Amino acid sequence: MNSAKSTVPFKGTPEQEAKLIAVIEEKKGDKGALMPILQKAQEIYGYLPIEVQTIISDKTGIPLEKIYGVVTFYAQFSLYPKGEYTISVCLGTACYVKGSGDIYNKLQEKLGIAGGECTADGKFSLDACRCIGACGLAPVLTVNEDVYGRLTVDDVDKILAKYA
Amino acid sequence: MENLTVKVNGVEVSVPAGSTVLEAAHIAGVEIPTLCYMKEINEIGACRICITEVNEGRGFRLVAACVYPCSNNMEILTSSPKVIESRKRTLELILSTHDRKCLSCVRSGNCELQKLCKDYGIEDASVYDGATNKYEIDDSAAHMYRDNNKCILCRRCVAVCSKTQGIGVIGANERGFKTFIGSAFDMGLGETSCVSCGQCIAVCPVGAISEKDYTKDVLAAIADPAKTVLVQTAPAVRAGLGECFGLPIGTNVEGKMAAALRRLGFDKVFDTDFGADLTIMEEANEFIERVKNGGVLPMITSCSPGWVKFCEHYFPDMTENLSSCKSPQQMFGATAKTYYAEKMGIDPKDIVMVSIMPCTAKKFEIGRDDQSAAGVPDVDYALTTRELGRMIERAGINFNALPDEKFDDPLGISTGAGVIFGATGGVMEAALRTAIHTLTGETVTDLPEVRGTAGIKEACYKVGDMDVKVAVVSGLANAREVLEKVQKGEADYHFIEIMACPGGCVNGGGQPQQPASVRNFVDIRAERAKVLYDLDKSMPLRQSHENPAIKAVYEEFFGEPGSHKAHEVLHTTYVKRSVN
Numbered sequence: 001m002n003s004a005k006s007t008v009p010f011k012g013t014p015e016q017e018a019k020l021i022a023v024i025e026e027k028k029g030d031k032g033a034l035m036p037i038l039q040k041a042q043e044i045y046g047y048l049p050i051e052v053q054t055i056i057s058d059k060t061g062i063p064l065e066k067i068y069g070v071v072t073f074y075a076q077f078s079l080y081p082k083g084e085y086t087i088s089v090c091l092g093t094a095c096y097v098k099g100s101g102d103i104y105n106k107l108q109e110k111l112g113i114a115g116g117e118c119t120a121d122g123k124f125s126l127d128a129c130r131c132i133g134a135c136g137l138a139p140v141l142t143v144n145e146d147v148y149g150r151l152t153v154d155d156v157d158k159i160l161a162k163y164a
Numbered sequence: 165m166e167n168l169t170v171k172v173n174g175v176e177v178s179v180p181a182g183s184t185v186l187e188a189a190h191i192a193g194v195e196i197p198t199l200c201y202m203k204e205i206n207e208i209g210a211c212r213i214c215i216t217e218v219n220e221g222r223g224f225r226l227v228a229a230c231v232y233p234c235s236n237n238m239e240i241l242t243s244s245p246k247v248i249e250s251r252k253r254t255l256e257l258i259l260s261t262h263d264r265k266c267l268s269c270v271r272s273g274n275c276e277l278q279k280l281c282k283d284y285g286i287e288d289a290s291v292y293d294g295a296t297n298k299y300e301i302d303d304s305a306a307h308m309y310r311d312n313n314k315c316i317l318c319r320r321c322v323a324v325c326s327k328t329q330g331i332g333v334i335g336a337n338e339r340g341f342k343t344f345i346g347s348a349f350d351m352g353l354g355e356t357s358c359v360s361c362g363q364c365i366a367v368c369p370v371g372a373i374s375e376k377d378y379t380k381d382v383l384a385a386i387a388d389p390a391k392t393v394l395v396q397t398a399p400a401v402r403a404g405l406g407e408c409f410g411l412p413i414g415t416n417v418e419g420k421m422a423a424a425l426r427r428l429g430f431d432k433v434f435d436t437d438f439g440a441d442l443t444i445m446e447e448a449n450e451f452i453e454r455v456k457n458g459g460v461l462p463m464i465t466s467c468s469p470g471w472v473k474f475c476e477h478y479f480p481d482m483t484e485n486l487s488s489c490k491s492p493q494q495m496f497g498a499t500a501k502t503y504y505a506e507k508m509g510i511d512p513k514d515i516v517m518v519s520i521m522p523c524t525a526k527k528f529e530i531g532r533d534d535q536s537a538a539g540v541p542d543v544d545y546a547l548t549t550r551e552l553g554r555m556i557e558r559a560g561i562n563f564n565a566l567p568d569e570k571f572d573d574p575l576g577i578s579t580g581a582g583v584i585f586g587a588t589g590g591v592m593e594a595a596l597r598t599a600i601h602t603l604t605g606e607t608v609t610d611l612p613e614v615r616g617t618a619g620i621k622e623a624c625y626k627v628g629d630m631d632v633k634v635a636v637v638s639g640l641a642n643a644r645e646v647l648e649k650v651q652k653g654e655a656d657y658h659f660i661e662i663m664a665c666p667g668g669c670v671n672g673g674g675q676p677q678q679p680a681s682v683r684n685f686v687d688i689r690a691e692r693a694k695v696l697y698d699l700d701k702s703m704p705l706r707q708s709h710e711n712p713a714i715k716a717v718y719e720e721f722f723g724e725p726g727s728h729k730a731h732e733v734l735h736t737t738y739v740k741r742s743v744n
Binding site for chain 1: 336346348349
């Protein structure tokens, strides 16, 4: 079975854990407490790896699978951290018809990760995004604050090389 | 109770207030199909196969019969063209992502989906074919496979795991078309704190989950002339096996089962009931010793390997409370490979011990540490009741026409105390019969307070000058409730019987599957348990210590209950596990 455990080493600090435990203690008794706890946890850690979900499970008594089920149900939660460089490929209509889907696929293949995930070295994370208002440059992707437009699949290697 | 009047397909019937449309139709003699719904287990109204037309004065509309409550003067149409059309569409949509390998599916013939497709005349299963999800089969657990390609997402397994058993190691992951049933972080079930109870298999309407099948290995052992192949059958198997051959629920097939096993080629056909009697000798003795010597109380039974694993994962601080006795299956295997092997002059390495169990956790139990009294595993293969049913069918044996035969001596000799092990309360009753006799010399054979299918039963018995407080629990959510009380000091039991499966082994995860259409209206636990209590009543010996074969095994081999040798062969140890 393919385990969805994040391959990026967990770097949680005792301060983050103390913050999370305080949130859990505050909300634990409430009905439907899991959603707000998860939202706060993602605020604290940036994502929800097994280590964080296990803390929530241990402290609330909610089975780990139930938590994981909720996390994978909602798009707002992520199992993976953001990389040093966050690549966002626009899959909005204009970019898509200009072939951004192929660029997105090529990036997944090159980085060895699926959309939403982060490479094991923590360097790159990949996301699809909707229109970023640069349709004139379609197809478009961004790496952190840098914008790249009028791309073809062949440009992918050059762009990645810049950040390697 | 107040009654309502409803019309089912034009026929007026009176139904208790609070009845669902499904129940009203049943009272009127009409069965409405259900796939996600199973009474008391999963009541979510999600699959839409039970869609039925009702009119509450504002015209007919479609509702989910399984959860929709009746109102007075409601008109119900259970098979109008609109209803049939809706159900057909639902089936076709389910089939569009279903791996339709019916020819080789373990559930072919008793699959609830297959039956509905036949009933509703689904001629073209591929009408909505399109994108599908492909899943790897999860074989990481000791006892079962999960093949999500056949899963219809009814969530009965999820409900029974989290609600009935209070465990929740499986659930729905992802959403929409990508939804699948699995464990956290896509761990294999074997990596989780699954206790192997198999209740998920018992409720699955299709072939998405099934026990690991070892029938081939057993047949190979039987065919090997160098091996002596012994078989033992658990008490509850005789109360369930008949269902594999179309016999009514609650038919005692002990004699036919023994005959069938002989015809399958087992060298000796023995009875786990002997192991149960042996367990009582050791367990009653252990209980008396704990009370006398200030040992850890409450003592909790250790016959149910699903319960034992649950305790190790979820109540690791209470493993000291578990009786150190091996389960009857393991005591039997250990005795067969030591005492019986020695008596017959067989090398224990040449004995293949097969057990037939109503249980899937027994498959896990045979691989546990400290279960190898003769240096080889006490039990080599643990088959479920269903696997035995399949073996008999494959061998072409006409089960229903078999004569009633007896078990072989000496390990086939047992008492009424042994046979009731298969029902919740049975171990407690059997243990008390012997403990009372040991302490007071009195003979007590009926303790009705601990019988019945209630999930939690309590009683207090005066034994000599001591008040013995006992509890009998089945279903692991109930076990959690009782253990939390004990931990908080809110309960002061001396002795607790816990069985993982609701109703005890008769409703074990390895018993023949009964469809929702039956389980929604028949208490299979009570029907099967009745077989065992009737057997107990009919037996000349009803207390374990009266069993002549038990007396012999102590005289010739163990000495007395709790002896050094008994401890070496019949007792075991536990480990602390984590929750995943």
